[in-house]
Amino acid sequence: MEWSLILLFLMGQSCFINCQLYEYHYINEEKTWTEAQQYCREKHTDLATVSNMTDMKRLLNDTSGNMTEAWIGLYNQTDGIRKWYWSLPGVEFNESETKWHPGEPSDVTNGNENCGHLNKNLNWTDTKCDHNLPFLCYDETNRTQKYHLIREEKTWQEAQSYCREKHTDLISGMKQLQDGELERVMKFAGIFSFFGLFRDTWRWSDGSSFSFRHWNDQLNNQKYNTDRCAVAVFDDEGRWKNDSCDQKKPFICYDDKVILVKENKTWEDALYYCRDHYHDLVTITSLDEQRWIQEKAKKASTDYVWMGLHYACTLDFWFWVSDEVVRYKNWASGEPVDDCDMSGAMETGGGLKWRKINDLEEFNFICSKE
Numbered sequence: 001m002e003w004s005l006i007l008l009f010l011m012g013q014s015c016f017i018n019c020q021l022y023e024y025h026y027i028n029e030e031k032t033w034t035e036a037q038q039y040c041r042e043k044h045t046d047l048a049t050v051s052n053m054t055d056m057k058r059l060l061n062d063t064s065g066n067m068t069e070a071w072i073g074l075y076n077q078t079d080g081i082r083k084w085y086w087s088l089p090g091v092e093f094n095e096s097e098t099k100w101h102p103g104e105p106s107d108v109t110n111g112n113e114n115c116g117h118l119n120k121n122l123n124w125t126d127t128k129c130d131h132n133l134p135f136l137c138y139d140e141t142n143r144t145q146k147y148h149l150i151r152e153e154k155t156w157q158e159a160q161s162y163c164r165e166k167h168t169d170l171i172s173g174m175k176q177l178q179d180g181e182l183e184r185v186m187k188f189a190g191i192f193s194f195f196g197l198f199r200d201t202w203r204w205s206d207g208s209s210f211s212f213r214h215w216n217d218q219l220n221n222q223k224y225n226t227d228r229c230a231v232a233v234f235d236d237e238g239r240w241k242n243d244s245c246d247q248k249k250p251f252i253c254y255d256d257k258v259i260l261v262k263e264n265k266t267w268e269d270a271l272y273y274c275r276d277h278y279h280d281l282v283t284i285t286s287l288d289e290q291r292w293i294q295e296k297a298k299k300a301s302t303d304y305v306w307m308g309l310h311y312a313c314t315l316d317f318w319f320w321v322s323d324e325v326v327r328y329k330n331w332a333s334g335e336p337v338d339d340c341d342m343s344g345a346m347e348t349g350g351g352l353k354w355r356k357i358n359d360l361e362e363f364n365f366i367c368s369k370e
Contacts (some may be wrong), residue, residue, distance in 0.1 A: 012026050021292050021368075022222070023255045024048055024059060028067060030248040033229040036071045037205055040253035046206040047073030047235065048252035050232075053164065054288055056214055059252065060238045067234065069241075071251035074230035075203035076242070085211035086283050087160055087196030088138065088172035090291045093211075097174045100124045114196030115156040120186055122177060124197065131367050135159035135194035136185070138176055139167035147171060147185045149193065155177040170196030202230070210293045215240050238285045257369045258282050260296040263364040267343040270306045271321060275369035281308030282366040283322040290330050294352040296366055302348065304357060306365035309344025311336070311356065318344070322368070 025044055027036070040047045050056060050072060052146045084093045105126035107113045111282075115129040118136070127133075132153040139146055148167060150159070165168045172195070175202050176182060186193075204210060206297075216239040229245040232238050232252070243249075265273060284307065298306045308321040316338065318326050332353035336342070342356040345363060356364075 010094045014122070021257050021289055022049075023257065024062065025253045025255065026062070026067060026070065026250065027253060028250050030250060031071075032248055033071050033075065033245040033251075036249075036251035036311075037073070040205075040251070045256040046254065047071060048254045049079060049204045049206050049208055049210060050075050050212060050214065051208075051210040051291060052212050052288060053214075055212075056238050060234065060302055067250050069231050069233045069249060071249050072230050072232050072240070073254075074202050074240070075205065075245070076228035077201045077203055078228070082199040082201050084197065084199045084283040086172035087198060087213075088169040089210065089212045090287060091173035091196075091211075094174075098124065099174075099177070115194065117192040117194050118177075118186070118189075118190055120189055122183070122186060125192070127192070129156040129198070131155065133159075133192055133194050134190055135163070136171040136182075136189075137163035137167040137197075138169055138171045141168070146179070147176070147182045149185050149189055151190075154194075155217070156194050156198065157215060160196070161217060170194065172196035193267075205332040209298075210291075210295070213240070214238065217299075248367075258293060258296060259367050259369060260299055260364060261367060262301050262364050264302060265306075265365060266362055267310070267345075267365075269304050270365035271308070274308075274365070278367040278369045280322050280368050281306060282368045283308050283320040283324050284328060284330070285320075285324055286328050286353075290328070293366060294346065297346050297348045297352060300348040300364040302363040304345035304355060304361075304363045305348055306363050307344050307354070308368075309339070309354070310339060310359075311342045311344075313338075313340035 031039060037047050061139050062238050086093050099122060102125040104124060107126060109128060112128050113126040115127055116124050117127050117133060118124060132155060134149065134151050134153055137148040137150060139148060154162060216236060227242040227244050229243060230240045231243050231249065232240055271281050282293060284293055309318060310321060311318050320326060330353055332355055336356040341359050343359050344354050345357045347355065
């Protein structure tokens with residue numbers, strides 16, 4: 001069986017680095033947001049979901065003709081249920097992992113305290129997003145200084161824009177907040193500083209839970225707002241504004257190049273199924289791709305989903321069936337211990353990490369379409 005799987009690997013169609021897991025389409029017809037959503041769902045996958053700054057740069061680089069603005073797939077729920085998020089894409093907010101100051105979040109201004117700030121003890125408080133405060137940036141590329149206290153006072157939205165331009169983003173997630181290096185930075189902070197916690201009622205049309213927002217600095221996350229649909233404005237660095245959903249505008253659709261198959265199969269049967277019906281079992285080569293795929297994994301009916309990752313016992317190495325080298329890795333702690341008859345599966349809950357699991361286990365799986 002081992003050599004037959006290696007042969008399958010060699011027969012797989014390669015997907016080189018310029019492949020994308022989804023593709024944007026600019027539709028230069030003017031429609032209301034709802035009409036645009038219907039069009040995209042009929043002819044493509046849905047209105048555009050934008051998951052990170054890489055996506056925004058793709059949208060800006062590929063802008064169609066003289067289009068100055070376009071609907072995207074973000075809308076404000078009419079029921080107004082707010083949800084907490086972290087500003088840094090890919091960092092998931094967990095209600096069981098918080099450090100609220102006693103009595104917080106208090107929301108004392110009746111629905112307008114939608115941003116978070118830290119005190120010197122790293123306890124959290126909710127506050128209005130249009131307050132002007134110092135803030136804390138995170139820089140993933142700076143190995144000598146990851147955290148930066150910016151004393152210049154800005155609104156939360158302005159602080160987010162500053163951090164994304166000068167560093168990576170506002171400080172986000174418990175891993176960063178529990179870092180001893182941040183504690184040393186906070187010794188020089190004032191009473192309160194903004195960090196990357198916010199909540200809103202905005203949701204993506206395709207049901208994904210991406211936290212990425214790219215609002216212009218005039219939007220301060222207030223509760224009451226009649227303009228419930230999002231527009232990307234291309235002559236403002238692609239920043240988003242909210243507008244009435246009844247306005248007619250061009251729009252952006254996307255085609256999803258991956259699909260979750262909710263059938264339970266062994267790894268090898270899943271591989272055959274993907275190659276017979278689509279293209280191949282999915283390959284993950286970057287953090288951005290991991291974030292996109294894990295949104296699909298969350299909707300699975302099994303605890304794990306198969307990916308196109310397999311261990312070649314005879315040759316003693318892990319490989320992607322698409323012929324990609326395994327560079328990016330998202331293994332759970334302690335994984336992988338190399339054993340024969342093992343393949344890679346992603347958790348569908350928790351940290352959505354990779355696990356090595358016996359090939360004969362049966363799970364849902366994710367296929368690439370091309």
